[in-house]
Amino acid sequence: MNEHHHVPDDLLSAYAAGTAPETVALFVATHASLCPMCYGRISELEAVAGGLLAAAPALPRHDLLAGVLARLDAPPPVEPARHPPHPYLPAPLLAYTGPNPGWRRLVPGVETADLPLLHAGKPVVLTRLAAGTRVPPHTHRGWELQLVLSGGYTADDGRFDRGDAHCVDDGTTHSFRVDADAPCVSLLVRDARIVPTTLFGKFFTWLTGA
């Protein structure tokens, strides 16, 4: 059996506290949809925040009540329809991509799809690499988060299957190879502050259309 690759604690904390940017929050929520352990951890951190809310030293606001009571019987806003379950896109991600991601072929064996519901230019993209694709050694500038959604790959730093979060720090050099029997779909999120200088950085910039 393979070990599972989880989201680092500081990202779970930033998610729970509401300080993570939307791209990172989406990454965390999608991973946690596939990882009961991180889901449980987020629930605990949220419980801590809930405890702080319950204990917050605040006076009742009776002055605000009448305005709300007057609106209780108004029809609620229409919520966006939920997509039926998808074979490999977990619910939080599916809400952004829709059931049919708009795949574009960049080079043979490499396709990407945007997340139309996120503002353009955000450093996030879905990637689909053909079975057997080799990604040669490359160095990361800034952190990068990759979440496997279907298929899998073997990298210098381990084996990555559906649900595994591959979190790469600034300065890491690595390579990986997609399994020979299936394409690999991933969610890729990159540090927004980094101006790419390396070849792969440029490659990623190209992927995200930034």
Place this chain on the structure above:
Amino acid sequence: MPAPRDPRPYAWDDVPDATLVEAVASMRDKDAFAALFTRYAGRVQLFLVRGGLASAAADDLTQDILLEVWRRAERYDPARASVATWIFTIARSRRVDALRRERVPTPEVEGVAPTPAFETQIDRGRAEGALRAALADLPPEQARVLDCAYFAGQSMSEIAEEHAVPIGTVKSRVRIAVERLRAALKGGAQ
């Protein structure tokens, strides 16, 4: 014409949060909602102001958030979270939207349901009590940074700057405080 409501013979003060939410969910009970409002509106408003909203904007958003509590009451799952935690997650999304025009996607575990955090209402009550006690027991320097991180929504570097302590110290204080509270939650639930 709305039907006249029954006068309630008992004091709302002693009714647990979860019972109030259940009354809202199943009977659309406006008195139960008003009791919840009394408990949480001021706290939610403080949560918004601490996060950086102006007071008037926070008042408006507090009303929207409590209206959302009314509308989403059926979706509250007492096995997953306390009412305070549930309201926190609603307020967090609305605060992120107000401050940054961003959404907070929420995880949905597929297939096997996640292990419930609380088996029974008694467990939840105990865990909440244990958490409250552990919060009150935190050393002041830990309580302060925890509050800045999880209530005010400040980043570790902002907290370090504001309190003039190294960022590593802030991180370790928050971590130690969270671990103490987690232990209290787990211990209290048993």
